[in-house]
Amino acid sequence: MAFVKSGNIPIRHGAQQQGIRRACQVARDVLIKTSAQVHAGVTTAEVDRFAAAEIKACGATSAFLGYRQFPGTICISINEEVVHGIGGPRVIQDGDIVKIDVGVYYDGWVGDNALTVPVGNVAKETLHLLAATEESLLNAVKFARDGWMLGDLCHSVEHHVTQYGYTVVREFVGHGVGRKLHEEPQVPNYGKKGDRPRLKAGMTLAIEPMINMGTGKTRILEDKWTVVTTDRKPSAHFEHVVLITPDEPEILTARGRMFPKGVNDLTPRPVSELGK
Numbered sequence: 001m002a003f004v005k006s007g008n009i010p011i012r013h014g015a016q017q018q019g020i021r022r023a024c025q026v027a028r029d030v031l032i033k034t035s036a037q038v039h040a041g042v043t044t045a046e047v048d049r050f051a052a053a054e055i056k057a058c059g060a061t062s063a064f065l066g067y068r069q070f071p072g073t074i075c076i077s078i079n080e081e082v083v084h085g086i087g088g089p090r091v092i093q094d095g096d097i098v099k100i101d102v103g104v105y106y107d108g109w110v111g112d113n114a115l116t117v118p119v120g121n122v123a124k125e126t127l128h129l130l131a132a133t134e135e136s137l138l139n140a141v142k143f144a145r146d147g148w149m150l151g152d153l154c155h156s157v158e159h160h161v162t163q164y165g166y167t168v169v170r171e172f173v174g175h176g177v178g179r180k181l182h183e184e185p186q187v188p189n190y191g192k193k194g195d196r197p198r199l200k201a202g203m204t205l206a207i208e209p210m211i212n213m214g215t216g217k218t219r220i221l222e223d224k225w226t227v228v229t230t231d232r233k234p235s236a237h238f239e240h241v242v243l244i245t246p247d248e249p250e251i252l253t254a255r256g257r258m259f260p261k262g263v264n265d266l267t268p269r270p271v272s273e274l275g276k
Helices: 014-035 044-057 124-141 150-162
Strands: 075-078 081-083 097-106 109-118 174-176 183-187 204-207 210-212 218-220 227-229 235-237 240-243
Touching: 014 044, 014 097, 014 109, 014 240, 044 075, 044 097, 081 097, 081 210, 081 235, 097 235, 109 124, 109 235, 109 240, 124 150, 124 204, 124 210, 124 235, 124 240, 150 183, 150 204, 183 204
Parallel strands: none
Antiparallel strands: 075 081, 075 097, 081 227, 097 109, 174 183, 174 204, 204 240, 210 235, 218 227
16 A cells, blocks of 8 residues: 655664564565465455455454555555555456555554566566566665665666656555554655655665556546556556665565566566465
């Protein structure tokens, strides 16, 4: 989930970092298991119910259910739906791309992550969008370093995807994560190099590129949640929580790459293999 907030940027140390780390590992495991349930013929409600059972089995609770009255356990968004889709009777079809976003509370801490699952015979140009979006996320992680500027990280996402003719969603952004689902700082997928704040060790950022094949403009459907592209072209979404350390960034929701060679090889790995 992605919303705009304002306030101070929390810095976590020691046991606090370990708490976020455990919550993110739970969120990662639930995301991979849930995403592996995405097949043609399955309803989005069935996927949501599976996630609910997995979250409960882990001793966690959904960070989304009831948040601002959101009615789902996870966000499940198909094709032109960008984010915040609600599980229901819609049947997943061959050729769809399905965004799964999982957030949990575990022992008082939040884990949050997302990926986009291609179903069956997905058009090559759509797979390219997914691969480029995943690339942009992993590239942005490289900028999550102590002493570097947040603006450089944010700028890197848009800079990366525009070379392919794609656009970034501007109305919804990444965010800090920790005790609450949405903390400071805001982490847009666009920005100016050198813009503050300066990143510091102990910050935890949910970086989540939301990248559109066509226009970057979006609107919200009548359910007051589901965000769609105004031109109804596909949108992709990938997300990790990253801990800034004195050294290399640590991806707390680490999983295997769906497209290990990026846009140079558009054969996606099975989701079930991403946890290995």
